[in-house]
Amino acid sequence: MKLYSYFRSSAAYRLRIALNLKAIEHQIQPVNLLKGEHKSDEYLALNPQGLVPALELDDGRVINQSTAMLEFLESQYSQHPLLPADSFEAAQVRAWVNIIACDIHPIDNLRVLKYLTGTLGASEDQKTAWYQHWITEGFKALEPQLQGPFCFGDAPTLADVYLVPQVYNALRFETDMSQFPKIMAIYQHCNQQAAFSDAKPESQADAPGR
Amino acid sequence: MKLYSYFRSSAAYRLRIALNLKAIEHQIQPVNLLKGEHKSDEYLALNPQGLVPALELDDGRVINQSTAMLEFLESQYSQHPLLPADSFEAAQVRAWVNIIACDIHPIDNLRVLKYLTGTLGASEDQKTAWYQHWITEGFKALEPQLQGPFCFGDAPTLADVYLVPQVYNALRFETDMSQFPKIMAIYQHCNQQAAFSDAKPESQADAPGR
Numbered sequence: 016m017k018l019y020s021y022f023r024s025s026a027a028y029r030l031r032i033a034l035n036l037k038a039i040e041h042q043i044q045p046v047n048l049l050k051g052e053h054k055s056d057e058y059l060a061l062n063p064q065g066l067v068p069a070l071e072l073d074d075g076r077v078i079n080q081s082t083a084m085l086e087f088l089e090s091q092y093s094q095h096p097l098l099p100a101d102s103f104e105a106a107q108v109r110a111w112v113n114i115i116a117c118d119i120h121p122i123d124n125l126r127v128l129k130y131l132t133g134t135l136g137a138s139e140d141q142k143t144a145w146y147q148h149w150i151t152e153g154f155k156a157l158e159p160q161l162q163g164p165f166c167f168g169d170a171p172t173l174a175d176v177y178l179v180p181q182v183y184n185a186l187r188f189e190t191d192m193s194q195f196p197k198i199m200a201i202y203q204h205c206n207q208q209a210a211f212s213d214a215k216p217e218s219q220a221d222a223p224g225r
Numbered sequence: 226m227k228l229y230s231y232f233r234s235s236a237a238y239r240l241r242i243a244l245n246l247k248a249i250e251h252q253i254q255p256v257n258l259l260k261g262e263h264k265s266d267e268y269l270a271l272n273p274q275g276l277v278p279a280l281e282l283d284d285g286r287v288i289n290q291s292t293a294m295l296e297f298l299e300s301q302y303s304q305h306p307l308l309p310a311d312s313f314e315a316a317q318v319r320a321w322v323n324i325i326a327c328d329i330h331p332i333d334n335l336r337v338l339k340y341l342t343g344t345l346g347a348s349e350d351q352k353t354a355w356y357q358h359w360i361t362e363g364f365k366a367l368e369p370q371l372q373g374p375f376c377f378g379d380a381p382t383l384a385d386v387y388l389v390p391q392v393y394n395a396l397r398f399e400t401d402m403s404q405f406p407k408i409m410a411i412y413q414h415c416n417q418q419a420a421f422s423d424a425k426p427e428s429q430a431d432a433p434g435r
Contacts, residue, residue, distance in 0.1 A: 063366060063370075072313075078317070080320035080323040080324070083317075083320035083322075090312045090315070103282075103288070105300070106296065107288070110290035110293035112293075117292070117331045121331045122331055122337060130355070130358070141345060144344075156274045160273075
């Protein structure tokens with residue numbers, strides 16, 4: 016399969032981790048957002064929203080939206096399960112994941128930040144405060160639920176797949192992470208695994224300076 | 226099971242529809258957000274984020290986050306499936322649902338609107354324009370994918386469960402829906418079914434004037 020990716024897209028980063036964890040053979044096709052490649056007719060035919068990532072299956076069919084892609088991979092590739100077999104335990108992981116997927120990530124999305132500074136005339140400082148605020152609110156809800164060494168025990172789950180890109184962004188925007196020691200310990204533990212470190216933005220073929 | 230609900234919460238509205246569609250026996254326990262009942266110690270023990278809804282199972286275990294609840298119900302109650310049996314088709318429904326669950330709803334959430342008008346000092350007009358902007362952007366992505374008479378054909382799926390509360394909110398905030406004829410036709414078709422109309426905010430025991 017082929018993942019349409021941008022090195023810094025955290026939704027693409029989730030997919031890169033999951034594909035590595037499940038050892039699913041795949042290619043990564045970079046889409047250069049700065050050059051507007053996501054708005055090309057060719058890309059819009061794959062993803063009408065013009066969003067990265069998109070996942071093209073070997074038969075040419077395409078799945079959009081990272082959560083839908085991850086649920087699809089989980090249902091089709093049983094190796095290294097990313098959700099517990101028990102439905103209630105799976106619901107606990109999904110609830111945790113949704114705090115990142117719904118309550119943090121979309122509110123800090125680039126298009127929202129552009130609306131803030133553009134249409135609403137917010138300053139750079141106000142934008143940064145906004146960014147950090149929603150991460151901090153979300154992480155406050157997540158931190159008490161964590162076990163270790165991974166989010167839900169001894170093996171990575173979807174929770175780690177979502178957490179690592181979100182922490183990466185938090186650090187990039189200089190969020191104070193000192194109040195989240197469990198999150199930071201898990202982040203560092205994950206990044207000792209090749210599945211996670213190979214998926215980092217700076218490890219991608221389209222990262223600057225590579 | 227017991228659904229902790231607030232009549233106007235659109236995430237609770239999703240659950241009310243799904244429980245009705247699947248004909249799962251349940252009680253609805255109102256949580257009065259205006260009286261701050263969601264911040265009581267009793268409620269925070271159920272949902273540490275203080276968010277509505279929460280789903281309490283018969284054995285007392287609790288699931289939070291509407292998407293996690295709906296996936297749980299789908300996995301445990303096979304009657305009236307809300308996702309297609311085929312994994313790729315299910316991914317198409319989940320991708321569609323995620324445009325509402327991630328790209329519209331969280332950005333228009335009350336706590337975000339409060340940050341806009343409070344911390345950022347946005348006017349009421351700016352708040353309304355923000356609200357309508359994210360609905361309109363999301364609906365533009367959804368409208369072309371719709372079939373009818375329900376979102377994905379002849380029976381309601383998770384897509385309809387998410388769509389109806391989002392349209393309800395759009396109308397409440399006087400969003401121009403004339404550019405979305407397929408969405409409006411599906412909204413009206415859904416509301417002819419008791420599972421949907423019984424779940425409406427104004428049909429709830431905690432709605433004002435009842």
